[in-house]
Amino acid sequence: MSAPELKFEEFTATSPSLGAMTRKNNFPTMIFQGQLENHTEFNENIRKLVYAEQKKASTSKPANDIEIMEWRSAKNLHRNSKFAAVRDHLEAALASISSELHYSKDHRLKISSMWANISPSGSGAAAECRPGNLWSGCYCVRVPKGTGSMKFIDPRTINVMNPAKFEKDDKPRDCFTKVTFKPSEGHFVIFPAWLYHEVETNMAKQSGPAGDYIYISFNATQVKDKRSSTAS
Ligand SMILES: [Fe+2]
Numbered sequence: 001m002s003a004p005e006l007k008f009e010e011f012t013a014t015s016p017s018l019g020a021m022t023r024k025n026n027f028p029t030m031i032f033q034g035q036l037e038n039h040t041e042f043n044e045n046i047r048k049l050v051y052a053e054q055k056k057a058s059t060s061k062p063a064n065d066i067e068i069m070e071w072r073s074a075k076n077l078h079r080n081s082k083f084a085a086v087r088d089h090l091e092a093a094l095a096s097i098s099s100e101l102h103y104s105k106d107h108r109l110k111i112s113s114m115w116a117n118i119s120p121s122g123s124g125a126a127a128e129c130r131p132g133n134l135w136s137g138c139y140c141v142r143v144p145k146g147t148g149s150m151k152f153i154d155p156r157t158i159n160v161m162n163p164a165k166f167e168k169d170d171k172p173r174d175c176f177t178k179v180t181f182k183p184s185e186g187h188f189v190i191f192p193a194w195l196y197h198e199v200e201t202n203m204a205k206q207s208g209p210a211g212d213y214i215y216i217s218f219n220a221t222q223v224k225d226k227r228s229s230t231a232s
Contacts, residue, residue: 025174030101031152031181032190034093036139039186042085043141049082050116050141050214069123078114078218086139086216087111093190094135094220108225109135114218116141121211124148125199133193133219140183142214148200149180155195183215193219 013023036042053073077083094109103109112133119125121144130136138150154160154177163177180200181189191197204211 034188036186046141069120071118073116075113075115078111107222109220110223111218112221117215119202119213121202121204124201127196127198129196130193130219134222135190135220136193137190137218139188139216140185143183143185144204144211146204147183147213148202149182151180151198153178153196
């Protein structure tokens with residue numbers, strides 16, 4: 001039996017406090033998360049590849065003070081065969097999102113840039129969005145204790161500038177203006193490219209590689225799927 005089609009009515013909320021009214025959440029901000037099972041060997045291999053990239057790289061371009069300590073690889077790792085396994089895994093997740101959101105079957109979400117980050121103790125990544133892309137994300141390779149959370153910020157500035165007052169510790173999740181995700185190894189997050197996000201400071205006690213938070217970042221765009229047109 002096939003899964004039922006989602007109907008808009010299913011997003012309608014009712015509750016005793018609403019009485020005869022109903023609530024519909026429109027313009028949702030979707031953040032997808034997943035976990036790669038049996039990732040230990042997979043991640044260990046990526047970790048070694050990332051350090052090898054760092055060793056052969058001659059420059060890194062920090063964007064601001066806190067990021068001076070963070071190292072970033074070139075942004076073309078999706079074209080590097082050594083990183084093909086992680087790229088394929090992430091593109092499989094993006095294909096699921098395409099299907100979930102009823103995107104055109106003649107198109108697919110393709111990773112357009114992918115890079116590695118080594119974030120030592122004391123470093124983080126300032127808030128940014130990723131112009132020119134549809135979806136963005138990251139895959140957590142190595143997460144020492146003390147790694148900072150990934151924080152997403154409500155893009156509707158009015159909610160941050162002029163917030164409502166809520167009962168203490170009783171703010172509905174639908175009204176959050178900031179949400180954080182605690183990274184864990186094998187975990188990945190995929191979010192709209194326009195959504196501001198930051199990585200809080202890595203507070204790992206160890207210095208050197210033992211305190212390094214390592215993750216793979218990527219962006220994705222929607223492209224005509226040549227594979228589907230040649231197959232039909
Ligand atoms: Fe980012």
